[in-house]
Amino acid sequence: MMELLPQALTDGILLGGIYITIAIAFSLTYGVMHVIDFAVGEWIMFGAFTGYYLNKWTGLDPFLFLPVIFVLYFGVGYVIQPVIHRVLSGTKGNPFLMGLVFTFGLAIMFRGLALTVFGFYSNSIPSAFSEGSFDLEPLGLAVTIPTVRLVGLAYALAITLILHYLLKKTNFGLGVRALAQHKDAAGLMGVNSKRTGSYVYGIYVGISAMTGVLLGCILSIGAQMGNEYTIFAFFVVVLAGMGYLAGVPWAALLLGLVQSIFMIYFNPSHTLLAVFAILYIILLISPRGLFGKGV
Amino acid sequence: MKFGFVRVLLLIAALFVAIPVHAEQRNFFKIGVITELSGDLVTGGNITKRGYDLWAQEVNAKGGIEIQGKKYPVKLVYADAQSNPAAGAAAAERLITQEKVDFILGPYSSGVTLAVAPVVDKYKIPMITGSAESPLIWKNKFKYTFGTIPPINFTGATSIKTLTEMKPAPKTIAIIGSNDAFSKATAEAYKTAAEKAKLKIVKFSIVPSGQDMTPLLSAVRSMKPDVIAFGGHDEEHVKFVKALKQIGYTPKALLMHCGITDKAFIDAVGKDGEQIFGTTCWTGTAKTKSKVLWPNAAAYAAASQKAFNNPGDYTQGGCSAAGIAFQTALQKIGAKPGMDEATRTKLITALEQIDVQTFYGRVKFATSGEFYHANVGLDPLTVQIQGGHVKTVGPKASVEAPAIYPMKEWKSR
Numbered sequence: 001m002m003e004l005l006p007q008a009l010t011d012g013i014l015l016g017g018i019y020i021t022i023a024i025a026f027s028l029t030y031g032v033m034h035v036i037d038f039a040v041g042e043w044i045m046f047g048a049f050t051g052y053y054l055n056k057w058t059g060l061d062p063f064l065f066l067p068v069i070f071v072l073y074f075g076v077g078y079v080i081q082p083v084i085h086r087v088l089s090g091t092k093g094n095p096f097l098m099g100l101v102f103t104f105g106l107a108i109m110f111r112g113l114a115l116t117v118f119g120f121y122s123n124s125i126p127s128a129f130s131e132g133s134f135d136l137e138p139l140g141l142a143v144t145i146p147t148v149r150l151v152g153l154a155y156a157l158a159i160t161l162i163l164h165y166l167l168k169k170t171n172f173g174l175g176v177r178a179l180a181q182h183k184d185a186a187g188l189m190g191v192n193s194k195r196t197g198s199y200v201y202g203i204y205v206g207i208s209a210m211t212g213v214l215l216g217c218i219l220s221i222g223a224q225m226g227n228e229y230t231i232f233a234f235f236v237v238v239l240a241g242m243g244y245l246a247g248v249p250w251a252a253l254l255l256g257l258v259q260s261i262f263m264i265y266f267n268p269s270h271t272l273l274a275v276f277a278i279l280y281i282i283l284l285i286s287p288r289g290l291f292g293k294g295v
Numbered sequence: 296m297k298f299g300f301v302r303v304l305l306l307i308a309a310l311f312v313a314i315p316v317h318a319e320q321r322n323f324f325k326i327g328v329i330t331e332l333s334g335d336l337v338t339g340g341n342i343t344k345r346g347y348d349l350w351a352q353e354v355n356a357k358g359g360i361e362i363q364g365k366k367y368p369v370k371l372v373y374a375d376a377q378s379n380p381a382a383g384a385a386a387a388e389r390l391i392t393q394e395k396v397d398f399i400l401g402p403y404s405s406g407v408t409l410a411v412a413p414v415v416d417k418y419k420i421p422m423i424t425g426s427a428e429s430p431l432i433w434k435n436k437f438k439y440t441f442g443t444i445p446p447i448n449f450t451g452a453t454s455i456k457t458l459t460e461m462k463p464a465p466k467t468i469a470i471i472g473s474n475d476a477f478s479k480a481t482a483e484a485y486k487t488a489a490e491k492a493k494l495k496i497v498k499f500s501i502v503p504s505g506q507d508m509t510p511l512l513s514a515v516r517s518m519k520p521d522v523i524a525f526g527g528h529d530e531e532h533v534k535f536v537k538a539l540k541q542i543g544y545t546p547k548a549l550l551m552h553c554g555i556t557d558k559a560f561i562d563a564v565g566k567d568g569e570q571i572f573g574t575t576c577w578t579g580t581a582k583t584k585s586k587v588l589w590p591n592a593a594a595y596a597a598a599s600q601k602a603f604n605n606p607g608d609y610t611q612g613g614c615s616a617a618g619i620a621f622q623t624a625l626q627k628i629g630a631k632p633g634m635d636e637a638t639r640t641k642l643i644t645a646l647e648q649i650d651v652q653t654f655y656g657r658v659k660f661a662t663s664g665e666f667y668h669a670n671v672g673l674d675p676l677t678v679q680i681q682g683g684h685v686k687t688v689g690p691k692a693s694v695e696a697p698a699i700y701p702m703k704e705w706k707s708r
Contacts, residue, residue, distance in 0.1 A: 007514075121563070135543070144516075219533075222338070
C-alpha cells in the first residue's frame with residue numbers, strides 16, 4: 001500500500017488546488033467587506049455555464065475565455081456590490097446577520113433561475129487539456145498527473161500570487177488592507193470605501209466565475225452544483241482563519257491531502273467525517289484558524 | 296399570557312393529531328406527485344416529472360380515464376421533495392391532508408420514497424413510485440407503496456452475468472457506490488452477483504455522495520481490475536468517467552447502472568460514453584406490445600421525443616407506466632374521483648391483482664417475499680452505449696447488437 005503514497009499526495013495537492021480556486025476570492029471578500037457570501041457556489045455555477053455555452057457556440061477551448069469571463073463577471077459584481085453594501089451598512093438590527101440572510105437568499109434565487117434557464121441535466125466542458133496526463137513512471141515514480149488538474153493547480157497558484165501582489169505591492173491593495181482594518185479610519189485617509197468595495201466584490205465574482213469554467217473541465221456542471229462548493233469554500237476559509245488570505249492555500253492543501261489520504265488508506269465513506277473532525281479539532285485548539293490570524 | 300401559552304400548546308397538539316382524510320366530490324382525479332424538483336437529485340426528479348406528465352397528457356388527450364362509460368380527466372398536483380427525505384415526507388402530508396389527493400405518484404429517489412412510504416401508509420393513500428429501486432423499500436413491506444421499476448437486487452445480477460460471458464472472461468472487479476439508499480444498494484447488488492459469478496472483488500467502497508473520487512480511483516487503478524462497476528446518479532456518472540479518463544485507466548468493462556440510458560449522459564460525456572455498460576429494464580427499442588395508451592416502446596419514445604426533444608429513458612418510462620397501473624386498477628374496481636378509505640383499500644387489492652402489458656412491458660406487482668409490491672413482471676437488460684445509442688447486449692434473448700469488449704482505451708478514442 002505504501003507504493004500508493006506518492007499518488008495519494010499528488011492527488012491531494014491537486015485537489016487542494018481546486019479548493020484554493022474556490023476559496024481564495026471568497027476569503028478576500030470576507031476580509032474586506034465582512035460579508036460571508038453564501039452565493040459563492042452560484043457565481044462558480046454561472047461562470048461554468050457561461051464557459052460551457054461560449055465553448056458550444058464558438059468551438060474554442062474554454063481556457064481562452066477566462067479573461068472574457070473575468071471581465072464580464074467583474075462587471076456583474078461591481079454592479080451588485082452596492083446592493084449588498086446597503087444591507088450591510090444598516091445601523092439597526094444585525095447587519096452581519098442580514099448579510100448572511102441576503103446572500104443565502106440570492107443563492108437560492110440564482111439556483112432557481114439557473115434551473116429554469118439552463119435546465120436540469122448535468123454537463124461537462126470539453127477542453128484540449130482534459131485529454132492527456134503526465135506519467136512519471138519512467139522517472140521511477142508511480143504517479144500520474146492529469147493535465148487538466150495540473151493546469152488547475154497552476155491557475156490556483158497564479159491567482160494567489162496575483163492577489164498577493166495586488167494587495168501587498170499596489171496602492172489599491174494598500175487601500176483594501178486599510179479598509180479591512182478600519183473602515184472609518186481608511187475613509188479619513190482618502191480611501192473611497194464604496195468604490196474599493198465594488199472593485200473587491202467585482203474581483204471576487206470574476207475569479208469565482210473563472211473557477212467555474214475550470215471545475216466544468218475537471219468535474220461536471222449543473223444548476224445545483226453551487227451548494228457543494230459553497231460548503232467547501234466556507235470550510236477552507238474557516239480553517240484558514242476568516243479573512244486571512246495567506247492561510248487559504250495551506251488550508252486548501254490540507255483539506256485536499258486529508259481527503260485523498262483518507263480515501264486511499266481508510267474507509268472512503270468516512271472521508272467527510274474525517275475532514276470535519278479535523279476542522280473541529282483545529283478550531284478547538286486555535287479558534288482563529290490554522291495560523292491563529294483570522295478576524 | 297398563560298392562557299396564550301396553553302392555546303399555542305393546544306394548536307401544536309392539534310397539528311400532531313392525524314387529520315382524517317375526507318373524500319371530496321369532483322369530476323376529475325386529483326393526483327399528488329412528490330418528486331425532487333430541486334436539490335442534488337433535480338435531474339432524476341425532473342425525469343420522473345416528465346414521465347408522469349406524459350401519462351397525464353396522453354390520458355387527458357383521450358378525454359380521461361374511462362370508468363363505467365364516463366371519462367374522468369386527471370390533474371397532477373406537484374410537491375417538491377427538494378432531494379430531502381424530510382421535505383418529501385412533509386410534502387406527502389400536505390398533498391394528503393390539504394390537497395386531498397386521490398392517490399400519489401411517487402418520488403425519484405429511494406431515500407425520499409423510504410421517508411414518504413410510512414406517511415402514505417398512515418393515511419392509507421396508495422402510491423406508486425415510477426423510479427425508486429432500493430431493495431429496502433420492498434423489504435419494509437409498506438402496504439400502500441408500489442413500484443414499477445424492479446429493485447436493483449432483481450436487475451443488477453443480469454449485467455454481471457452478461458459481463459462474465461465475455462471472451463476472455465473478466466476475472467477481477469472493483470465496485471464503488473455513492474452513499475445514498477439506491478447507489479449503495481446498487482453496489483451491494485453488484486457485489487452479491489460478482490461473488491456468485493466467482494469474480495474476484497479487488498475493491499468495494501462506498502463514498503460520500505458528490506465527492507471527487509479521483510484519489511480512490513488512483514488506488515483502484517493500482518489493482519488493475521478488469522471490470523469497474525459504479526452505483527451513483529447522473530452528475531456522479533459524469534464525474535466518474537472524467538476522473539477515470541484523467542488518471543488514464545481504462546478497465547475492460549465499465550458498468551454503471553442508473554442514468555447512462557438517458558441521452559443527456561451521452562451528450563455530457565460525448566465519445567467517452569462509448570462502450571459503457573448499464574443495467575436497465577426498458578429501452579425505446581424494447582419489443583413490447585400494449586393496448587393501453589401507447590402500443591409499444593417505439594411509440595412511447597416518439598411521443599417523448601415530440602414532447603421533450605428526448606426519447607426518454609427507463610425511469611421516465613417507469614413513471615408513465617405507474618400512471619397506467621393506477622389507471623388499470625381504477626377501471627377494474629370502477630373507482631370514481633374523490634375516493635373514500637374503503638375504495639382506496641379496494642384499489643390496493645386491485646393493484647395487487649393487475650397483470651397488464653404496457654409499452655414498458657409487463658406490470659405485475661409481487662404480493663409477498665423480499666420484492667413485496669415491486670414490479671416483477673419485467674426482464675432485466677444489459678445495455679451498452681454504441682455509436683451514441685443505447686443497445687441491448689444481454690441477456691441473449693433480447694440482444695440487439697453484440698457487446699463491444701474490451702473497452703477502447705480513453706486516449707485512442
